[in-house]
Amino acid sequence: MELGLEGKKALVIASSQGLGRAIAEQLVHEGAHVMITSRSEEKLAKVSASLREIGKGTVASFPCDITKAAEVKALAAHTAKSLGGIDILINNAGGPPAGSFEMLDDDDWIQAFELNLLSYIRMIRAVLPYLKESGGRIINIASSSIKEPIPNLLLSNTFRTGIVGLSKTLSQEFAPYNILVNTVAPGVIATDRIAYLDHVAAERAGISREEIETKRKQTIPLQRYGEPEEFAKVVAFLVSEANTYMTGSSFLVDGGMIKSI
Template identity: 40%
Template sequence: MDLQLNNKTALVFGAAGGLGSAMAKTLASEGASVVVADIDGEGADSVAATIRAAGGQAMSLQWDLSDIATITSKVEEIGSTFGHVDILVNNTGGPPPTPVSGQSSDEWLKYFNMMVRSVIAVTDAVLPSMRQRKWGRIITSTSSGVVAPIPNLGMSNSLRLALVGWSKTLAREVGRDGITTNIVLPGRIGTGRINFLDEQKAKRENRPLQDVIQESISTIPVGRYGDPQEYGDTVAFLASPRASYITGSVIRVDGGLISSI
């Protein structure tokens, strides 16, 4: 299937990490020019270099999403190289594992700025151009915790859920402008973040790491962790003209893990 992404520019955040890298590389392989953005500048450079080595078009940007004041200049920098942003993939890191109660106001504000405020601000920066051209894709990667809250990820469950309400509302506001906006949430995908969470659980419960992993896998109907490529493929389809009638949705890439309908 031709996803018709030639001559499209995609801005992917968190693109030096497991899911972000997979999304960036897949969009590039489908013909999009990709802006690889991450707070880890060297990591972003590495992913962009890999894309170019495979014949794709990519530029890297060291970008701290919590620094709202830099958004305008960063978008202008993209414009000078690739022009307007057609596809925005919002993908942020998350807070450390914590209960939802007993967290300081400063911690809540810190992660709200990083995970929610920044996403909204970047989206607002690229929307005018999308509206003018009557085409755009806003894809926001969150967590399965927005559907089924994950124990000991209280701040993540709460803050990421705010983005679900925002995305659904935005879909109604921009749909007639040819812009779709969707949430994509991963189940247990084999990335560094999942490895970290498994390790933290093993330490917290004083159990062997392999036992924790096998216990987790036993809850997944397909019997394994997901491959980041499978996540990237889903995002690439949603970013394409082929998915023009999908908006305001929450797409699960979870191997059947989430038990709710």
């Protein structure tokens, strides 16, 4: 299938590692021009060099703390100027800390809101003028918790479901501009975030991380963790010219783990 991503201009948030990096790599492989970003210039330099070796789409980078409104605006403006516009926005952010209700104070809630929901809103606002010109694509990365809350991840459970409401509403508001907005929710994908959560779960249970991994895999019908590349391929399809009619939807990439309909 021809995805029609060659020459498309994409901004991928939180793309120096994990799912963001995998998505950026897949888009470059398909011939897109990609702006990667994170807070670490050092990480961005290493990832940029690696992605350029793919030899198809071009890669640029720009450091940004997505919890800072001024930096979000600067990132959008720099991306549009460097790439000649923006066709695709991949909203992504690291997960908030684990914790139950009585463990979390106001600062925890505010920081999680700014990172995991407000940053998405600000980024969409900043790139919307460019997406209107091209009839673009927005993907908001969430979590399988949009369908089934995950124990001890109250902050994530709360703000990830907010992402779904945001995506669904904007899909209707932006439809006249032919902008497609979808949510993609990873299950257990082998990233640093999952390694952290496995470590936390192991400490709480008083067992090894390997035992936690074994138990987790038993809850997944495919009996394994997903690979970042598998997740990235779903995102690439949704932002491609092969998808012209799916908008306002939420897609689980979880190996069949979530049992709700």
